[in-house]
């Protein structure tokens with residue numbers, strides 16, 4: 363069922379509008395995690411290539427005084443963004459297939475991701491267009507001799523470093539607003555899943571994006587990501603990934619006083635109250651919150667807090683539903699749980715499960731490789747109970763299909779448990795009582811709150827976290843602001859002298 367290697371295009375680095383072999387000539391294998399087979403390779407960029415990519419982006423930013431890109435009207439840039447969206451739609455099934463082969467995610471999910479990718483390019487095309495009309499809004503001042511307005515300008519050359527869980531979608535969340543704003547960019551996708559990002563390079567060629575506006579360099583974090591984060595000619599870095607790497611990126615950027623936005627890990631809570639009418643609806647959202655994309659979602663609701671009155675019933679239903687999930691080769695029809703992304707991630711998840719067991723938690727369901735799958739990095743949906751707040755499984759991000767469940771008896775206990783984490787990306791509340799929902803919305807320390815659901819994601823709404831989940835917001839209008847700088851313009855509009863100093867005395 364796996365595609366033969368010939369189905370995976372062989373690409374170079376995408377720099378200055380064309381393909382380029384990496385300076386050191388090295389390539390990295392592409393592994394299909396569902397079959398453990400090598401299906402192709404991608405170039406491994408190093409500092410020399412980063413240098414070339416940043417230079418190409420800089421040249422594109424300034425070319426002809428920015429007339430064709432950075433200073434062009436939003437409508438000009440919107441045209442290119444719409445052309446990219448149209449190509450994504452045209453190539454949707456090929457792109458989704460590559461995404462699945464590279465990452466192990468169910469094909470249905472990869473298809474949905476491609477819809478989201480196209481929608482994101484379209485959304486930022488609309489914002490780019492609307493933006494021109496919103497520029498130079500006057501600022502009211504207390505002195506009528508002065509007139510002032512704010513000019514939003516593209517921040518410059520941006521470095522975009524992205525993860526493997528939604529490879530093309532996470533890149534798009536950055537590329538689309540950055541380009542809409544008039545920035546030029548160097549994208550560094552994750553070495554664990556780079557194929558679809560390289561195909562975005564092919565699309566840029568097809569639609570005639572001006573050379574250097576977007577550059578795409580695949581390679582390892584320390585070799586290709588680090589020199590990008592620390593580069594003196596990169597004006598801003600936007601990063602999504604682990605909290606550890608986020609700290610490194612921020613440290614590197616700090617040396618140049620370079621702004622960063624960081625979308626990092628999470629350990630998000632989903633709180634289920636006992637007033638609900640339909641336990642199965644709650645269970646389904648709880649499942650979607652942790653088993654979609656194999657739980658490899660930064661906002662996964664990986665800690666379920668359930669009211670003690672319904673805990674037994676909830677867990678019985680959760681196990682019943684979990685047993686029913688189709689776990690298979692991700693290309694198989696109806697698959698709902700594919701493999702995790704890599705052997706490293708597989709080993710890491712298994713270690714989390716064994717540590718939970720050793721620390722005294724109960725593996726209520728799952729916890730192992732499914733018996734019918736002999737190859738591939740598959741892990742059963744895993745439900746863990748008897749969890750205490752000092753356990754690793756309560757505290758650390760697993761990034762796999764593993765959820766821990768804890769009971770609570772009062773609302774204030776639920777809030778305390780929900781906030782008992784260094785992270786603050788998302789949180790969910792399932793309750794029939796609007797007042798409970800309202801109180802919890804305020805009480806949960808997180809950047810995203812879901813009420814009676816978990817994980818829906820809309821390009822129009824802000825996305826990002828607090829605490830050690832990072833800062834800055836992607837998507838919506840906020841996503842555009844990430845790539846803009848605000849310039850104050852103030853004009854003195856009077857013929858009268860300012861009158862602060864005494865004029866030199868006349869003879």
Ligand SMILES: NC(=O)C1=CN([C@@H]2O[C@H](COP(=O)(O)OP(=O)(O)OC[C@H]3O[C@@H](n4cnc5c(N)ncnc54)[C@H](O)[C@@H]3O)[C@@H](O)[C@H]2O)C=CC1
Nearest residue numbers: 524525551552582583584587588603604607626627660761
């Ligand atoms: N919050 C999220 O969205 C994600 C969280 N993770 C978590 O992180 C763990 C480790 O996964 P990784 O793939 O290693 O994530 P990572 O955070 O190291 O990788 C994210 C991106 O950063 C790049 N990178 C790595 N080191 C860098 C450096 N020193 N400077 C600049 N860029 C660098 C990587 O090449 C990749 O493009 C996972 O097990 C998971 O728990 C992983 C991916 C996404």
Ligand SMILES: N=C(N)NCCCC(=O)O
Nearest residue numbers: 527658659660661817819
């Ligand atoms: N597209 C959906 N459903 N979710 C996106 C999650 C992005 C993240 O893990 O940061």
Ligand code: NA
Nearest residue numbers: 393464554555
């Ligand atoms: Na891969």
